[in-house]
Every structure is written in structure tokens, then in C-alpha cells.
Amino acid sequence: MEYAILDIETTGGKFNEEGITEIAIYRFNGIKVVDQFASLVNPERPIQPFVVNLTGINSEMLRNAPKFYEVAKRIIEMTEGAVLVAHNANFDNRILTTEFDRLGYNFDMETLCTVELAKKLIPDMPSYSLGKLVRSLGIPLSDRHRAQGDAKATVELFKLLLLKDENREIVKQLVKKEPKKQINTKLLDIIKSSTSDTGVYYLHNENGDIIYIGKSKNIKKRLTQHFTSDNRKSKQIQQEVSSVTFDKTGNDLVAQLLESDQIKRHKPKFNRALRKSIFNYQLGSIVDEDGYINLKIEKEDSRKKAITTFTSFQSAKNSLEGIIAKYGLCQRLGGFHKTEEACFSYTIKECNGACVQEEAPEAYNERVQVFLDEYSYASKNMLVIDKGRDRDERSVVLIENGIFKGFGFYTLNHQITQPEILKSIIRPMKNNRDSQHIIQTYLKKRKVIKTINLDTNTES
Structure with a gap:
């Protein structure tokens, strides 16, 4: 799934008579920006005075700028697919559609609005204007009301919204709209277009439903294993994945x-074994x-x-034995010797005698x-x-x-040092x-x- 994240500055004026004065587009593949384009544009019409005051873009600056038809091909390259x-x-979509209509080109794209997404995924923010919203979230914004600065901030905002989209409604809705392809060709295309980075991957059927969730330090390599394996489960996945x-x-x-978290939330049909916790034993402590x-x-x-x-x-037994050896603890107080006498380690002088109150x-x-502090x-x-992405x-x-x-x-x-911003960038998950x-x-x-102790503000 790829996205064309953009911002447009216009001349202002009557509805559908505005012209573009500046455009910036970042091509984003869901992980990183893979291409970018920014340009001033000569709108061939006057700029409203209030817009000049807002953006700082005036007619003199645009005198030698390319006209829209001169950048149209690059815009299509940046947004295609x-x-x-x-x-x-x-x-933004209306402005672009209008400009392309003037050239006789049908510009038709699926759109996502970060205002609507933010209201749904980050509720109760004081404002959803781009400037105030990203400031509240600790996202840097330079050159406000200029296309490149606003588009760059929107990229960072969209990354956060994808992170906050716990139910993956954004992606699932878009997956449904993708045209069907032959399954064998699609498997090869999926492997080719995937990433070799660390992360979580989601296999969808043709309806956009998630049928399997996995994680890997190399997603491309793991997908290749899924799609080339001949065990029963892999064959079923290969048949259903879209x-x-x-x-x-x-x-x-x-x-x-x-x-x-995602397996428990979505309960994919091919993740049956991991839908519930499988921890049958625990390590506890008491004071005798x-x-x-x-x-x-x-x-x-x-x-x-x-x-x-x-x-x-x-x-559990192997782990506790290691803990006792590492920290010089007593075998009997670790539950390995049921006797009231000294533990075996005491007899070979590896226990300091807690078992006999020495x-x-x-x-x-x-x-x-x-x-306990370390573990x-x-x-x-x-x-x-x-490390981040x-x-x-x-x-x-947190x-x-x-x-x-x-x-x-x-x-x-x-x-992360300002609590209110830290809370806003955290994707909540169940403990x-x-x-x-x-x-x-x-x-x-x-x-x-590193780890940071928030009580003492110390690092380790």
C-alpha cells in the first residue's frame, strides 16, 4: 500500500476558481518516504491579499515558476497507484481535480483525510488544525502554511495515525478496493514489494479480512517461507491470501x-494457537x-x-536454577529441597546458610x-x-x-520528557x-x- 501525502497552497478566491501557487508531495510506502516533489506554481491569476499575508507567497515570487501543465506529469508520477x-x-483533491479537468485529464484517486482520522484515533484534542495538532503531539513543523513544511508534518502525523489504528481499519478498507489478481502472480508480487525490515505483517484475504498475523526480523524472508512451504497450513494460506x-x-x-496484541484483537483464523496466553507456570515469592x-x-x-x-x-525449573546460581541464593528457599535441613549447596559452600539461619x-x-530489580x-x-523504524x-x-x-x-x-506529549504518541495496549x-x-x-527510570530520571 502506497500513499501520496501532499499539501497545496492556492490563490484563494471563488469556489472552483482557485489556482495552485505551491505543491509538495511525499510518496510514502507505509514505512518510509520513497520519493518527493515540491514546486512553486504560476497560477496565472491574482493571489488574494489575505493569502499573501498567510503564506508569504506573492505574485513576484511566481513570475518565473512553472505553470500547472508543466508540473502535471510529475504530479501524476508521484500519485499514480x-x-x-x-x-x-x-x-486538496478538489483543487487537483479541477486543475486536471482544465487540461482534459481525469484525475480520480482514493483519499484519506488526516483531520477525520485524527478525530477518530486521537479524540479530545484541543484543536485539529494542522499547526495546533502537530504541536500538541510533539511533531516538528517548520514553514507553516508553506506546502513542503505542512506536507512533511502531515507525513509524521500520518505515521502516528497508522500506529494508533489498532484495528487497522485504514488498511483493511483500502485492501478491499484493490483489484483482484491471479494468486500465483500476486504471491510473487507480494514478496517483491515487501520489506526486509523487522516488523509485524498481516495476510489479508480478498475481502480485506486478516487471516494471519506474524512477526519477523526480516519480513521479506518470512513471507518467502510462507509462500514456498508445502505444509498444510502454508498451503491454505497461499490459497486464501490476497x-x-x-x-x-x-x-x-x-x-x-x-x-x-494484534492476534488477540483480530483473532485470525490461522493463528489459533496464539489467540490465548499459553503460560502455565509462574514464579512467585513469599516471606517465610x-x-x-x-x-x-x-x-x-x-x-x-x-x-x-x-x-x-x-x-520454569531451568530458569530458577540459573537465578539461584547467578545471585547466590539458597536451593531450599527456592523450593528445590523440601527438607528442613541445610541445602546441598550449603554442604559444598555455595550457599551462605540462609537455609539454616546462618x-x-x-x-x-x-x-x-x-x-527482582533486574528481572x-x-x-x-x-x-x-x-531502535526505531x-x-x-x-x-x-511505557x-x-x-x-x-x-x-x-x-x-x-x-x-518523551514532556508527559503530556509522551502520552499522546503512545499507542495504548493491554497489560x-x-x-x-x-x-x-x-x-x-x-x-x-537504554532504560529510563521515571521516578529518579536516571538512565541505564
Whole structure:
């Protein structure tokens, strides 16, 4: 799916008699800008004085600018096969259609309006004018009321709206309107036009319905596997798939969180195994009568506070054994030795004697707390910062009071240091055992760019 995101400045005047004075178009493939065009245009008619004051564009500036017919071919190249996106798209589309009508060319495009989308996806904003809206969202805007500055800001706004579109209504509606093609040719076209970046991909049938959701560090490679595999599930997908859309995430943490959320939200027919949580065991803790913190593996129970979760008892056992060894904890207080006597590790001098009260509870619990601080984000207020969808962008995962709130992307530090802007760029997501497990496992095994403790405003 490609988009032509544009902004037009006009002369003003009577309805359908306006002329274009400036146009800027960014060709956007859902991930990044792949082409751009901007030009002043000689409208061959007077500019209204209030427009001159608003835009700063006057007749003298346009004297040697190309006339519309001289840039028309480039505009068609920039918009062909794309969806026209603009802030107040009806206006921009009407102006372009009128100009092309004067040349005898039928300009007919599907449109998306970022004003309407913003009202639906980001409700209760104080204003939906482009300048005030992007300022509220922390999106930079230079050269207000000039085509290139406004179009560039609309690109960033549209990226955010795609992120906020949790039910993917934007893409699903457009997929329905695409013409049908022969399935074999389409599979090859899908692979060729896909990205090799990290992200989440959505397989659609001919009605636009999502039939499968997956994530990959290389979407193109994963799609090739889907479309060349001969197992039963892959063959069924190959028969039913009509098109693929994707969300680039920049890193695997956001991809995992988004995939988990979207599968539960859409319940695709070929994702049956992942529609519900499959964590059967959890790691919990209690303080015993002697004051020692005991770690224990228990059956999954949403009523109890879990440090982390596991798909099987064996994976829980292996993880806890590693934790005990790494932090110098006691096997008996970890639930491995049911005896009231000293644990085996004590006999080989690898346990400091908490099992027989030789080590004070305060000293033992301090090591347990180090583990809890490193392993769990319970009760923490923090940001997890990692790579974004392009070189100048970063992703941010927001956790408040130990609860996962969602993720977003930013380019300027003030977008995450100002709470009201941070909240507006975050895509809300449900906090559940799956998201908790994904974040904890990722932080334990992978290295992110940094984490920020919001309580102390410190980085690590």
C-alpha cells in the first residue's frame, strides 16, 4: 500500500476558481518516504491579499515558476497507484481535480483525510488544525502554511495515525478496493514489494479480512517461507491470501508486543494457537516465618502477583536454577529441597546458610531484591528505549507502576520528557501476562539502547 501525502497552497478566491501557487508531495510506502516533489506554481491569476499575508507567497515570487501543465506529469508520477493523503483531503483533491479537468485529464484517486482520522484515533484534542495538532503531539513543523513544511508534518502525523489504528481499519478498507489478481502472480508480487525490515505483517484475504498475523526480523524472508512451504497450513494460506500489509517496528521487542496484541484483537483464523496466553507456570515469592524471601514455582494464577511466567514447568525449573546460581541464593528457599535441613549447596559452600539461619535475612533478601530489580519491572515507572523504524527515530515502551501501557516512536527527546506529549504518541495496549513475559524476557536476554527510570530520571 502506497500513499501520496501532499499539501497545496492556492490563490484563494471563488469556489472552483482557485489556482495552485505551491505543491509538495511525499510518496510514502507505509514505512518510509520513497520519493518527493515540491514546486512553486504560476497560477496565472491574482493571489488574494489575505493569502499573501498567510503564506508569504506573492505574485513576484511566481513570475518565473512553472505553470500547472508543466508540473502535471510529475504530479501524476508521484500519485499514480497511491492513496492521496492530506490534512483536509477533500480540499486538496478538489483543487487537483479541477486543475486536471482544465487540461482534459481525469484525475480520480482514493483519499484519506488526516483531520477525520485524527478525530477518530486521537479524540479530545484541543484543536485539529494542522499547526495546533502537530504541536500538541510533539511533531516538528517548520514553514507553516508553506506546502513542503505542512506536507512533511502531515507525513509524521500520518505515521502516528497508522500506529494508533489498532484495528487497522485504514488498511483493511483500502485492501478491499484493490483489484483482484491471479494468486500465483500476486504471491510473487507480494514478496517483491515487501520489506526486509523487522516488523509485524498481516495476510489479508480478498475481502480485506486478516487471516494471519506474524512477526519477523526480516519480513521479506518470512513471507518467502510462507509462500514456498508445502505444509498444510502454508498451503491454505497461499490459497486464501490476497495481499499483505505490514508495520515496521525497528526492533524485535515492539514486534513481539504488537504481534501478541494484534492476534488477540483480530483473532485470525490461522493463528489459533496464539489467540490465548499459553503460560502455565509462574514464579512467585513469599516471606517465610523467619523473614527470608522464598522464590517458588507455582501454577499460573492471575489472582497472584507473578515475577514472571513460563510455558512449562521444565522451563520454569531451568530458569530458577540459573537465578539461584547467578545471585547466590539458597536451593531450599527456592523450593528445590523440601527438607528442613541445610541445602546441598550449603554442604559444598555455595550457599551462605540462609537455609539454616546462618545468614541474616537482611543480607539474603538484599540479593533477592537485586534479582527482582533486574528481572522484574513490577511497581516501576520506566521507559524502554530502543531502535526505531529508521536511523533518526527511537521506539519507546511505557511502563507505569509496573503496568505496560503501550509503545510509540519519537525523533526528538522533548517528546518523551514532556508527559503530556509522551502520552499522546503512545499507542495504548493491554497489560497482560503475555506482554509482561515478552518485556521481561527481552530485557533479560537482549540489550536495548537504554532504560529510563521515571521516578529518579536516571538512565541505564
